[in-house]
Every structure is written in structure tokens, then in C-alpha cells.
Amino acid sequence: MDGKNRSSLTIIHLLGFQTPHSITLLIFFLLLIVYCVTVCGNLLIITLVSYSKSLHSPMYFFLSHLSISDILLATDILPNTLHALSMKKTIMSFSDCITQFYFFDVSETSECLLLTVMCYDRYVAICKPLHYTLAMNFQFCYKMVITCWVLSVSIVLILTLTISQLTFCDLNVIDHFFCDLYPILQLSCSDTSFVQLEVTLLSSLFVVIPFFIIIVSYVYIIITIFKMSSISSRQRVFSTCSSHLTIVCIYYGTLLCVYLIPSRGKSWDITKFLSLLYTVATPLMNPIIYSLRNKDLKEAVDKIIHYCLDLLWHKQHNVLSN
Template identity: 75%
Template sequence: MEEKNVSRITKIHLLGLQTPHSITFLIFFLFLLIYCVTICGNLLIITLVSYSKSLHTPMYFFLSQLSLSDILLVTDILPNILHTVLMKGITISFSDCITQFYFFCVFEGLECLLLTVMCYDRYVAICKPLHYTLLMNFQLCWLMIITCWVLNLLVILILTLTISQLDFCGPDIINHFFCDLDPILQLSCSDAAYVLLEAALMTGINVAIPFFTIIISYVYIIITIFNIPSITGRQNVFSTCSSHLTVVCIYYGSIVCVYLVPHRGQSGDITKFLSLLYTVVTPLMNPIIYSLRNKDLKEAAAKIINQRLHSHFSK
């Protein structure tokens, strides 16, 4: 029996966003500005949480980890976008494409788990305030963060290794701005049923379970808030989780639109636009949402700025 000779592709052409030539530089500088603002905004939160003693609490510790995840995510995605916008597409090696896919999945999955951990923190703070200090100690916080990282790295590694074992015989063109699962599998001439099963299990672990955990937690949070007798008390308590709820809605809303809504009749441009929401827009919006709606972060920033100005003028 003759063995089938499969020509494995080694290079992949990423078409990118395919913007009109007349606005190429405008789009390039827009994404460059988004990249810089995202990095600076999230670095600011990490710096404030690190240096301000008033922010050394579980809630802000988890927020700093979310900011770190956002920085890593945009660094994985945005440089390729900038390159493809200028060059109207780029050519990368197949191994680079798989590597980008791996880290993209790790950071997206980490975002889901971190949002869940942050929701649990708010649940304990609002529903079990007397036990908060006992339950949310820093040993548990670090254990949660390490578990999130290790779980993601291992689960996504298994999926990525399975994908790399497929035969890829072309075409060698991906009509996207990064290497996502569906575009990669479209290059394969192997049966991808096992990969799709693993991807479904991975989605259940990293996306579905955290999502339903967040929903259940917020049901208890909302019930607890409605049991507070004063309107002012309700508003004060709800304000502590409103930023998190806003980020969850933006993040999961965009993921549902891309991965759960049927793609039949949906153009590639619409898919790219929706993908931008959770790969670019969410990491940009997270520090803005938390900074604008959080009095503690504003006060910490003002305090550090005043200290710097005071030390500068006192010299």
C-alpha cells in the first residue's frame, strides 16, 4: 500500500486587516497609539498597586495580574497587526504561527480565570464580609494565581501539541491578523475532529465554567445588595463590583459573538472586527474602566504624583 506523500507547508501568509491604501498610515498610527496607551495604562495600574500600601489588598492584587495578562496579550497580537497594516500582509513561519496561537490562548484563558477569581473576591467581600480577611488571605491569592497560570499553560500546551501533529498541506494563506484556531485548521488536510474535541474541552475549562461561575456569583451578589436597606448602601456596595461587571460584559460579549454565533454568511472582515474587541479593545479598556470608576486608584495616583513633585521641588 502506497503511503500518501503530503507536502507540509512551512510558511504562512497573514493577510491582516486589508485596509485601504489611502488610510494605511492613519490606521497604523491608530493601532500604535492603542498599543502605547494599553501598555502605559496597564503598567500604571501595576505600578500603583506595587508602590501604594493602601492598594495592597486581594482585589488590587488580582487587578495587577489582569493588567499583566493584558500587556502580554497585546504584545502577542498588536506587533503583527502593525506589521500587516504597513506591509499589506506578512509571511511568518509555521512554527511562529503555532507559537503565537499558543500564547494567545494562554493569555485569553488566563483573562477568563482572572475575571473569575476577581468575581470570587467580590462575592466574599459582599456576601461574607465578616469572613473576608480569613478567606481572602495572600497565601490563597497567590495559590489562585499560580493555579491559573499552570492550568492554562498545560491545557493549552496539550491542544497546541495535538494541532502540530496534523498534516498541513495548504493553502498557506490566513485571512486574519493573527493565528486563531479556525484559520489554522483550514490549512490542514488531516481529520481535525480530535482537535475540535480537545478545543471544546479546553473552552469548557477556560471559558464556560468560569463564565457560569461568574453568573452564579453575581446572582448571590445582587440578592445580597437588594437585601441592604438603604439606597446609598446599595449604591456603595454595587460600585465596588461595577467596573468588574463592565469588563466581564465587554469581554465575554465579544467572545460569544466570535465563537458561539454561527459564522454562516458572515464575512471575514466582520470576524476580524469582532476579534479586535477581545484582543485589542478589552486590554485597552480595562485600565480605563478601572481607573475612571475607582476612587482608590485615583487617590493613589495623586499621592504618588504629589510625592514626586514635592521631592523634585525640594531639591
């Protein structure tokens, strides 16, 4: 009976967005543009940090890995969402659904951990500037990044394997635009209390505790800023962490709304909209808010543009000379 129920659920119907036909095409092209800008913007950051010596610092090193996480998240969610929009619903195998959830959760967990590490970097730089070079050496940074990715991959794998062992009924319709945790659990006809307990424990370890660390770190950062006598110094120091703080507020704010606010009385349309914020909007805003406003990154972009223009000019000059 258990094997029969498990094998009966082979196809998942994702309903996606139930939008009027008149605006479906507009939303499709809007999300397509968002996806292209997200991937290109984050790839630009990774390229700049890799090749520009002026950006070889812990802050940009962590930022490049945050961009990798954003590309993973956007690529996992948006192509399938675009397909669902064009077809009004999309059909995928149960294994593909579980795989999508796995990579979604890996990117979300890594984002939480990387944002925490980036916050610690700002804390040391502002509150303990004399110890910054020693504390944030590249050996330590590499260890922190590797730890973030290993924890994300392994912990989410444990949760995904636990979910895949549940018994699922014939009901195979998910009223969402991607395979999220609770829509998947709603398809199960077995007891999911152990999975929910596991989710609560893992969320406490890898979402709540990092969020608490970020809050405590920013309390110390703000206290340090207010102790500065010069107003210009306050503004300059605060500007170095304001973008990170903005992303943290948006990211954790939407996570809290989706997963901690009781679902009773909350429509799926609101849930989908909030899910869009942290699966689509946040990966788009990270390179814009946190990076492309940054003076160092702008200078790196200018150098690359001038280098390419000079290279093109010399190539054309050589052709004309020959």
C-alpha cells in the same frame, strides 16, 4: 507523505485588514496609540499595586495579574498587526504562527480564570463580608493566581502540541490579522475532529464553567444588594463590582459571538472586528474602566506625583544652594 505535507508549510501569509489605502495610515496610528496606552496603562496599575501600601488588597492583587495578562495579549497581537497594516500583508514562519497562537490562548485562558477569581473576591466581600478577611487571605490569593497561570500555560501547551501534529497542505494564506485557532485548522488537510473535540472540552472547562460561576455569583450579589435598606449603600456596593461586570460582559460577549455563533453566513470582516474587541479593545479598557476610575488608584497616583514633584524640588533647591 505525512512528513512532506508537514514540512511544506513553512511560511504563513497573514492578509490582515484589507482597508482602503486612504485610511490605512489612520488605522495604523490609531492602533499604535492604542498599543502604547494599553501597555502604559497596565504597567501603571502593576507599579501602583506593587509600591502603594493602600492597594495591598486581594482585589488589586488580582487586578495586577489581569494587567500582566493584558500586556501579554496586546504585545502578542498588535506589533504584528501593525506590520501587517503597513505591508498590506505579513509573512511569518509556521512556528512563529503557532507560537503567536500559544501566547494568545494563554492570555485568553488566564483572563477567563482571573475574571472568575476576581468575581469570587467581590462575592465574598459583598455577600459574606464578615468572612472576607479570613477567606481572602494573601496565602489563598497567591495560590489562586499561581493556579490560574499554571493551568493556562499547561492546558494551552497540550492543545498547541496537538495542533502542531496535524498534517498541513500547501495552502498557506490566513485571512485574519493574527494566527487564531480556526484559521490555522483551515490550513490542515488532515482530520481535525479530534482537535475540535479537545477545544470543545477545554472551552467547557475554562470558558463556559467560569462564565457560569460568574453568572451565579452575580445573581447572589444582586440579591444581596437588593436586600439592603439604604439606597446609598446599594449604590456604593454596586459601584465596587460594576466595572468588573462591564469588562465581563464585553469580554465574554465578543467571545461568544466569535466562537459560538456559526461561521456560516458570517463574513471575515465581522469576525475580524469582533476579534479586535477582545484582543485589542478589552486590554485597553481594563485599566480605564476597572482601574483608573477607582478612587484608591487615583489617590495612589496623586501621592506618586506629589512625591516626584517634591523630590525634584529638593534636588533643584540643593543645586541652587551649592
